[in-house]
Amino acid sequence: MASEVSYPLQLSSVSESHASLYEESLKHPEQFWGDLASRRLRWTKKFDQVMDCDMRTGQFKWFLGGVINVSVNCLDRHVEENADKPAFIWEKDEPGTHEVISYGQLLESTCRIANVLKREGVKKGDRVAIYMPASPLLAATMLACARIGAIHSVVFAGFSAESLMNRINDASASVVVTADEAVRGGKTIPLKSIVDEAVGGCQCVQRVLVSRRTGAHVPMTPRDLQLEQAMSEVSDSCAPEPLDSEDPLFMLYTSGSTGKPKGILHTQAGYLLYASITQQYVFDYRPGDVYACVADIGWITGHSYVVYGPLCNGATTVLFETHPTYPDPGRYWEMVQRLKVTHFYTAPTAIRMLIRKGDEWVKKYDRSSLRILGCVGEPLNKEAWKWYNTVVGEERCTIVDTYWQTETGGITIAPRPAADDSQPKPGFPSLPFFGILPQLRSENDEVITESNVQGHLCITKPWPGMARTIYGNHQNFMDVYYNPHPGVYFTGDGALRDENGLYRITGRVDDIIMSKGHRIGTAELECAMNTEPRVAETAVVGYPHEIYGEGIYAFVILKDGVVASVETIAEDLKTIVRKKIASFALPNQFLIVPGLPKTRSGKIMRRILRKIAADRHEELGDVSTLADPSVVEKIVQEHNLLK
Ligand code: ATP
Numbered sequence: 001m002a003s004e005v006s007y008p009l010q011l012s013s014v015s016e017s018h019a020s021l022y023e024e025s026l027k028h029p030e031q032f033w034g035d036l037a038s039r040r041l042r043w044t045k046k047f048d049q050v051m052d053c054d055m056r057t058g059q060f061k062w063f064l065g066g067v068i069n070v071s072v073n074c075l076d077r078h079v080e081e082n083a084d085k086p087a088f089i090w091e092k093d094e095p096g097t098h099e100v101i102s103y104g105q106l107l108e109s110t111c112r113i114a115n116v117l118k119r120e121g122v123k124k125g126d127r128v129a130i131y132m133p134a135s136p137l138l139a140a141t142m143l144a145c146a147r148i149g150a151i152h153s154v155v156f157a158g159f160s161a162e163s164l165m166n167r168i169n170d171a172s173a174s175v176v177v178t179a180d181e182a183v184r185g186g187k188t189i190p191l192k193s194i195v196d197e198a199v200g201g202c203q204c205v206q207r208v209l210v211s212r213r214t215g216a217h218v219p220m221t222p223r224d225l226q227l228e229q230a231m232s233e234v235s236d237s238c239a240p241e242p243l244d245s246e247d248p249l250f251m252l253y254t255s256g257s258t259g260k261p262k263g264i265l266h267t268q269a270g271y272l273l274y275a276s277i278t279q280q281y282v283f284d285y286r287p288g289d290v291y292a293c294v295a296d297i298g299w300i301t302g303h304s305y306v307v308y309g310p311l312c313n314g315a316t317t318v319l320f321e322t323h324p325t326y327p328d329p330g331r332y333w334e335m336v337q338r339l340k341v342t343h344f345y346t347a348p349t350a351i352r353m354l355i356r357k358g359d360e361w362v363k364k365y366d367r368s369s370l371r372i373l374g375c376v377g378e379p380l381n382k383e384a385w386k387w388y389n390t391v392v393g394e395e396r397c398t399i400v401d402t403y404w405q406t407e408t409g410g411i412t413i414a415p416r417p418a419a420d421d422s423q424p425k426p427g428f429p430s431l432p433f434f435g436i437l438p439q440l441r442s443e444n445d446e447v448i449t450e451s452n453v454q455g456h457l458c459i460t461k462p463w464p465g466m467a468r469t470i471y472g473n474h475q476n477f478m479d480v481y482y483n484p485h486p487g488v489y490f491t492g493d494g495a496l497r498d499e500n501g502l503y504r505i506t507g508r509v510d511d512i513i514m515s516k517g518h519r520i521g522t523a524e525l526e527c528a529m530n531t532e533p534r535v536a537e538t539a540v541v542g543y544p545h546e547i548y549g550e551g552i553y554a555f556v557i558l559k560d561g562v563v564a565s566v567e568t569i570a571e572d573l574k575t576i577v578r579k580k581i582a583s584f585a586l587p588n589q590f591l592i593v594p595g596l597p598k599t600r601s602g603k604i605m606r607r608i609l610r611k612i613a614a615d616r617h618e619e620l621g622d623v624s625t626l627a628d629p630s631v632v633e634k635i636v637q638e639h640n641l642l643k
Pocket residue numbers: 254255256257258259260261262299300375376377378379380401402403404405406407429491492493505507508601603
């Protein structure tokens with residue numbers, strides 16, 4: 001494409017002072033983001049205007065008039081430089097095995113899948129549902145959609161047929177791409193037959209493309225096509241579709257922690273720029289590093305930090321197909337040793353689970369390659385932070401607790417290790433990223449200016465990675481994010497700012513407990529209780545209490561091998577809460593449980609615990625995103641024994 005305008009990838013050194021770049025991003029946003037977009041992205045036609053955003057109406061446009069193709073930015077330009085450069089290291093389920101996929105190979109599969117999709121009638125703007133195991137072919141399918149301007153909707157390949165059906169119908173997808181089976185932790189999951197069941201309830205689906213993962217025999221209908229076979233029949237090159245900066249790139253459902261998942265829509269240029277700049281700057285990614293974000297691609301973390309951010313930067317990124325305890329709890333660290341991983345990015349739930357298994361699993365392996373340890377998804381309690389820092393990181397690495405959401409497209413609050421020498425503060429994601437101007441507001445919409453006061457976390461300026469809408473439901477988008485505090489984006493989370501301007505997330509505002517007239521954040525209380533050495537994890541919720549308004553109910557998981565009565569644990573936990581918080585925050589009820597209800601991305605679903613605590617077991621609501629529904633039954637039984 002002779003008309004293409006190309007710029008060098010980097011704007012400035014990653015280590016340039018965060019404060020100065022941040023200030024610049026707020027003072028001159030048009031110049032700041034315009035410059036970055038010009039230099040970091042390859043445009044078919046450069047944009048005419050940087051932004052046109054209105055937080056009152058929820059209309060957001062970035063890089064207006066620009067023509068771009070995301071797959072060209074993630075693949076072609078790196079292939080031009082070095083086609084053999086590793087794009088993915090695919091850490092396969094089978095212990096000790098990985099495959100390296102170069103940028104050249106990834107571009108070829110992307111083009112072939114794009115040609116198959118085109119042959120099957122998929123056009124710009126059409127929706128393609130993807131229900132596949134973590135594999136290079138899954139990433140290539142996403143990029144193939146991006147190449148032709150189709151909108152992908154990746155559904156985590158662990159959801160039930162019904163959840164999948166609802167998501168396919170919501171997007172009205174014409175094509176579903178899947179695999180014969182997935183393998184995870186040595187067990188197979190019959191993806192194709194789940195798709196068959198789901199598609200039975202979907203009028204919109206014309207074609208199902210089935211790739212090979214295990215080679216198992218799966219029944220095929222006239223609607224189905226074998227993907228690799230189809231790929232071999234088409235050309236290995238595909239001209240990228242010229243797309244407007246604001247054409248949709250993908251839709252993705254939120255985790256469903258608080259209710260029915262929302263189909264969040266992201267567009268081309270702004271999202272890509274934001275994913276790429278955060279991947280480089282927050283993690284201090286340098287050429288030659290091996291970056292391992294072990295989140296599933298079915299979540300936003302996988303979209304932004306396994307696929308789009310790293311590939312846009314020409315990075316080498318690990319694609320993790322397996323489970324952290326397969327074949328044993330040393331899997332992550334054995335992988336770190338074998339692949340010489342420099343960056344490791346996971347979720348607090350995985351860290352807490354591994355703490356339960358004991359330090360020896362970590363110490364067995366050489367982790368000297370590690371430099372940055374990241375975390376996202378829930379508040380990282382201080383105990384887990386410390387373990388991550390000392391046991392995994394040998395106090396040599398930097399802990400990067402990143403706060404963000406499906407809706408924000410990329411990281412919004414996080415330490416910038418390269419720009420700031422000091423070790424980040426435990427429990428504090430810390431500093432807003434470029435362009436992010438957080439504000440704390442009270443329930444009555446007053447701006448909170450004092451330090452160490454909890455409030456609703458809002459963002460008052462637009463940024464390129466922000467969600468554009470909820471697919472097909474802009475009114476809902478406004479009601480959830482922009483109407484609660486008119487004129488600003490409301491995250492739904494509570495936070496406080498310390499005297500140095502560092503932010504700490506106190507939990508979702510719906511989860512705040514009002515007890516004895518005090519507002520108690522779930523995160524703060526859980527964080528304190530998790531310091532008890534025999535305790536692996538806790539979750540607190542409020543429940544109706546005659547005297548206190550709300551009582552506090554604490555669900556407690558003990559570390560593996562610990563035997564203790566609920567009375568002794570409760571006494572010790574109360575002592576800790578009294579010391580670390582205050583006696584008004586003492587839980588009224590304790591229950592030792594074998595597990596907690598969690599979303600498939602590992603977050604505690606407190607709304608279910610609230611129903612259990614309030615004796616309203618019959619009204620659990622949407623549980624389709626629950627990872628293990630049987631745990632609910634077990635907790636209900638234990639709870640009933642209390643009475
Ligand atoms: P739903 O919106 O459907 O209830 P969800 O909010 O869990 O689901 P995600 O977009 O995957 O869906 O998660 C974003 C949320 O995760 C944030 O709003 C916040 O509550 C929590 N979170 C993410 N990172 C952090 C972090 N570093 N510290 C504290 N909380 C975090």
